[in-house]
Amino acid sequence: MTPKEVQVMVKRGQEIANQNLAGMDLRGLDLSGGMFIESDFTGADLSGASLKGSVFGDCGLGRARLERAVLDRCNFYGVNAEGAAMDGATMHGTSFYNTRLAHARFDGVEGDVIGISDCELVGTSLRGIKSEMLVFYGARLDRTDFSGAPLDGAIFYRADLRSAVFARCSFERCVFSECDLSGQVFRGQTFSLCQFPDANLAGCDFDEATLRQCNFKGARIEGGSFRRAAAAHSVFVGADLGGVAFNGGHFFQSVWADARLDGADLAGAQLEQCVFHRARCNAAQFSEAQLAYSDFSYADLRGADFRGAALMRTKVHRAVLEGTLFSDRGGLLLQEDALYEAEAYSARRPSHRDPSRRRGEAGAARQAAEKDSRT
Template identity: 30%
Template sequence: MSRHIPQTREDVLAAIANREFLEDLVLDGIDLSGADLSGGWFERVSLRHAILRGARIERTAFRECDLAGADLSDIRLEGTALQHMQLKGARLHNCHFERVAFQDCDLAGADLSGSRLHYCTVQDSTLAKARLAGADCLRSCFVKCRAGASFDQCDLSHAVFVDCDLSGVVLRGSRLNRTALLSAQLDGHDFSDMELSYVQFSFASLRGCNFQKARLTGVGFLQCDLTGSDFSEARTGQCLFREARLTGARLCRGRFVCGMFMQASLEQADLSDADFSDALCEGASFRHCQAQGARFFRADLSHADLSHGFFAGADFSSANLHRVRREEAFMDRASFANSRGTDPQRARSEDWLLQHRGDQDNEL
């Protein structure tokens, strides 16, 4: 007796009720709106331009299915995996996804406006030109994705992006609170006038980005490439720029009080009238920078390199200038009131430690 091949809405619902697997089927354009698909198993099923608006999809499995152009608006999906899915151009308005794993999915051009993606994982997927306007991505994780999507007015609080190519992404108006954008590609992005709180850009490429007049609190730029970026008139608080590359960047009139710039490169940067009061700049390089009128009040500049920099009228009051290099630096009218030079005892300790490490290396 030949197996009945589901072709209609009634056939599909009957197969699910009988706990049959739905495999290798073509159901393009089928209307499953409002249907209860809970417990169903769809594998290698073509549902192109199908209508699943408002369908109930609980404990439903989709694997290697083609839902390109399908209407999945208003669905609720929890605790499931969508693997190797084609969702290009799909309508996913106002959906509720919770603990859903999107693995190797094509979401290019998909519309997820107003949807909730809570605790979801999107991995090895493409979101090119996808629309997430007004979406809520609370604590979701995007890994190795091509995400040139629009996150306009999107809540990305506690969301994590790892090794994602975010070229062309739109973050304007989105909420970035404790968001992690690790090793992301964000060259040339515009963050001007935005408020970022405890965002982590560690190891990201941010060349030529615009942070002009941005308000940054606790933001991490650990080992980021910020070459040619613009932080002019930015207001920062306790931001981390450790080992960041800020070559040729503009930081003029910016406020970097209590910033952490250890081993950062600010060579050829414009620091005119910037405020680095109480900043930690140990081992940082300011070679050939323009820093007229800059303020380094109580800053720690131990082992910093100021060589060939232009520091006319700069304020180094109460700064720690231990072993600072300043060959051919222009310091006309600079203030050094109560600043501290090289500490002999510390210098001897450093020299001894360096020599001791060298002896150990030679023994090895």
């Protein structure tokens, strides 16, 4: 086939299937709406071409050139695009599924929603990519380079990001759900309104990072570091924080309920108005920390060190204090009257906790009412 024949078939709405187009010069052509199935574009030059709404199914695009191509609403599935160059292309509503993108280049790509699902991006470059919502689902991202990219609104789900490069990236409203980021270094970087639910952040370095209202619910961060981090209003609910260094950090009004902080170092941290309900803090270090109005109700504080900490109306209602070290207990609230009242009220309503008993009582009441109506 010639480039002209390809363009004519596309204009007629004909499917181009099982064709050898390797090395073909298709620069700048309008191929919008093309249906390319099981065809070989290896080494083809599609730079500057318009491919709006096109579909590439089970095609070969290895080492193809698509720089500055218009790829809006394109769908790529089952494609081998290893080493393809897509620098400067536009990708509004573009999706890649089960596609091999190893060592491909997406540098400077712009788009709104770009979806990449079950793809391999080993050594792929996405430097400076700009997307309103970049979505990765189950992608392999070994050594993928995001350097300088504004990853605002990006979503990573179950992605392996251990060796990905995030130098000079900005992160706002990003989601790293169930991702593996273990060992990553984010020292001094800024995250705003980002979420890391159930992510593996073991050994991550967030020293001196800015983490505005970030959510680490259920994350594994053991052995990580948040020294001198600014993380006010952050959430660490149910997180595994064993041995993590938080010393000197700012965590004003953060929530640590049900977190595991065994052996964690929070010495000198600003922890005013923080909530540590039911947290496990065995042998944790809180010396010289600012703990005014913080709440450790029901927490396990065995062996924790609070010497030199600033305590003011710091609640330890029903907390386990065996072997806990304090310089002065004067600022502690050992009993919280409101919580005692709530516990007593709950104890008086066993049916609230026992649905089967509540149903039994309701059935007895109905039987009594029926008996009364018959009499």
